[in-house]
Amino acid sequence: MHNKHRIATLLALTAALAGCGGGTDKNSTPAPAPAPAPAPTPAPAPVPSAPIGVNFVLPSNNVLEASASDGLVVNVAVNGSPAPNGTSVTLEVNPAAAATVAPVAPTTVGGVARATLSVGSSLPTSATFQVKASAVSQSNTATDTVTYYVRPTPKDLQVLVPAYFSGTGTSSPWNTLTAGATSYPKVQITAIANPHSGILTPNTEVNADVLTAMTAFRAVTKPAGDPSNRVVGYVATASGSSGALSVTDVKATIDNYIRLYPGVLDGFFLDGMSADSTRLAYFQDIYTYVKSLDGGKYSVIGNPGTYPAAAYAIANSGTGVADVLVTYAGNAAAYQAIDPQPANPWVYAKDNTAQAMLVHTASTCTDMQTALAKANTPRMNTGMVYVTNLTIGTPWSALPTYWLQLLGTVDAINQRRTLPSC
Template sequence: MTSHPSTLHPLALIPLLTALLGGCGGGSDSTTPPTPTGQVRVQFTSPTDTDNVRTVGAAIPVAVGVTFNGAIAADGSSVLWSAANASFSPARSSSTGGQASSTMVATAGGMLQVQASATVAGQTGSATQTLYLRPAPQALEVLVPAYFYPNPSGSAWDQLISTAQAYPGVQVTAIMNPNDGIFSSADEQFARVVSDFTGEGGQVVAYVATGYGTGRSVSAIKQNIDNYLRYYGRNQLSGFFLDEMGATSQHLAFYKQIYSYIKGLDEELRVIGNPGTLPVADYAGVADVLVTFEGKASDYTRFNPQDGSAWVYAKTNSAQAMLVHNATSCTAMQTAMRAAASARNNTGLVYATDLLYDFATNTGNPWANLPSYWTSLLGTVSALNRGTALPGC
């Protein structure tokens, strides 16, 4: 019998070739896998979101943490600092222990975006922190809605006069309000207390209702202004308090006319406008001071110009006022005063009272008298101005 050599089917060669290639060291070493891209993460550690209002021209420490692929970045990793209208020293710093820092000086007020860019192993990551820069704050001033009649037998005006010099470092400005500013002759009782109060170092501004830009004519308001100056005298009046001020651009032209009229009479007359809320930014051009909050003390704890009104930080704190009612205790008053003095609120003219008013029912009159803690309010403002501990309640 003749024997024939055996034959292998072609499919049977595949395992053999695979084994031979494996044994010869082929396969995985023939191609180097790609190096994964590193991830650089940058996070601001100073200033924080709760400490983000600073002063123009002051040295501001800035710092970031830097990680690479989730681990602390190697020492010497480069961080570049940048922001409009600001300088950094150094402009580029090196990290140590995953931290890098510099010192910033801003040259203009308002909102500012600060950027830090870190480079690690050829990869770059960055972070941005929003800051608000304000001019150096002025001392707090007390603005009193003195809407009470100066009875010759005694009134809160007498208390204002007797305490005007109790705290020499605290300027007190009273808003006089004879008949909502509508009169055609002087009231001798108002003339008396205004003269006595200014003689003790107080300042007086005259109340004028403006009807929110629709309820009164410009000519009627001008007549009120003229009558104040005619019957009470420029030497007794520091300016005017424009109550019931609008807050939208719709009525801006109306208030421009009034502001221009007052400044045309005397550039030194101060114009305090009271929209009672944060108005559109252009209102800063039609008043020297704006009352950006009028309401309950409990609501004032939530006041924050950063929520859509960052323009206030381009103005000094003396261009913003608050009038708080329903601050039913001395402690509540001090809480409101501290908030006003904070960098976030940036408010320079202040007042709080324990008298009550309910907006929903339009009941109560918070400006009918001075608060029971009047002297404590003056002492609190004095302490805040001096940077000392607040007096006990």
């Protein structure tokens, strides 16, 4: 009996173990895996208690094209010292559709926050927008703003030469001009011919030497697809003895140019253009007249020699003033201080080749290259250039001693090559 009791007890225990899952059941549901531990909540960015200050490191270039990107750098200080690492800066674009920034809330490392600005792909040229940076402490909020401008995609640099010299003889600068154009056929050159000091009357006779020189210059062979060299006639709009010339007199000069130099003129250079709005209607009248001739084939280059009122550059009720404006005519040293911002943002509404500079007294080849480099910056947005070592008084009476190096420098800039050595 004792053994039978022991066997019964073991059988009961075995059955109990089987009922508690000691066996395998293909239809049973496995126990769920334990839930993962929740990710730790990131620590909030530190909020300094002392007064905070914020300022942009001004960009080297605040003039961009559509779809361009640029780095944003913001300095943040707390009580005069670099902000602790991880201090948050908020970036905002106004208008918001103009561009994006990433990240929108960068944090500082060593007191500096960084982000990338991307301009919208469909943003119109001449658009202006601002980026604001703000940072907060327990005692104050600090902000700073930087302005950006959008310009058209730049075109290759061109050369605008005041060719105020005789065409007589083999030593004429016209021959050197043409030889240079032959050596650098990919550089477009516009020569300003001045055979009659800018005033032509019905009694004026053709200058045969200059006509021959102009014809040879325009005939320089260019690679297929490259623009031809051009010649424009110098037109005075003021006389030293009588002041402003009448619109009638200026139109007569233009007519006589066409009569005396048929087929070799591509436009006209209006010297003495005003910079203020008092003579705006005068130049609009002349521009409209030029555009009415020969199917509108002639271009107009105006020379105020400085930044004129915006109305000179932007069409006024459909009436223009010039296709190109010379916004600087002067010495090389002063040119380095010229800046269209903030007074003349209209320059970014136009192609770079709608602005020209004429720089004299650039004594060396290096001075010339420095001037060209400045003109080529997005901030200057200047696409027609000329630099000479000749000085005030007769700066346009001959070509510069570094004429070929000037053309080589322009060509290298356009081809994105290393500049030729001086």
